[in-house]
Amino acid sequence: MHDLGFAQHDHAACVATALSTAEATCAAQKLQLTPTRRRVLEILLEEHRAMGAYDILAVLSSEGIGSQPPVVYRALDFLVSNGFAHKIEKRNAYLACAHPGEDHSPVFLICRACDTVAEATLPMADLRRAADETGFLIETTVIEIEGLCPDCRKAA
Amino acid sequence: MHDLGFAQHDHAACVATALSTAEATCAAQKLQLTPTRRRVLEILLEEHRAMGAYDILAVLSSEGIGSQPPVVYRALDFLVSNGFAHKIEKRNAYLACAHPGEDHSPVFLICRACDTVAEATLPMADLRRAADETGFLIETTVIEIEGLCPDCRKAA
DNA sequence: GAAGATATGTTATAATATATCAACCCAAAA
């Protein structure tokens, strides 16, 4: 496990880099990163936190991009399906991927106190081997760990 | 990983044993396994599958136990809080625990074809150690693996 | 330029879950 995301970072660069990567990936895979899809990804990157679909929709609505639920759910579906964002099932919230284009099995560390969600990765070898022995074919994984992040742990 | 739950079993005994265990555990911990709570657990055990809250409510309603959402959500909250049932976040569904009283970190194997959900356990040592190194305090885990169960894999 | 695939606009509704407050029950304290 690495890259826990609790550290400081240059956020403007972080957003710009991620958007560029997404554009390049979409171009390479002939995926259409349309204005709405791009803007939703940008919002998730800018906010840098897990956001509810309706929180995102409120931003889109304030910008005149769209105010109906399907607008945001369609964009999120595209982003999640293509690995640019993840859904945090425990919160019904969405988060920009911290490892775009890397083909990874994310592990989310969710702080119940400050709501920060960090994306880490875990080698899937063990899990996959164990499941293979039983004959189960793994297609997707949801691994979410809830607790206290280092900062909130100290504060408590 | 063990006890995958895809095998045949004596279901009547399975239900009876689980209910007895739950009664004993509640008595020991001074928890109130009230009629509604007991019946919801029994429904989950009998059905032996992940059920939506409103599916369970339909059964309760047909039995005159209650027809309003809080009835079932309160019972589920009790059962989940006390380890008698689990929520499958990926499906917004609930399942009787296959290891009641064992203090375990469940791993769910969800078949996308037949909707079977098997509960396994995985040693948490690695995950816990890795998180500890980062200072994150693990309180709860959600580990859900979606794919094809052995039967559906063969059929496909 | 017709056909097919993909994306968007729009309205409505489904599915999941919680807030709130009054009433009830039971056990322990005064």
Next chain:
DNA sequence: TTTTGGGTTGATATATTATAACATATCTTC
């Protein structure tokens, strides 16, 4: 014994999350 407090239930209303359905538009390809 009466009171008090915690936990549970009944009942109404509402909040939150997500999708169905269908028309329109846009772009590509034949």
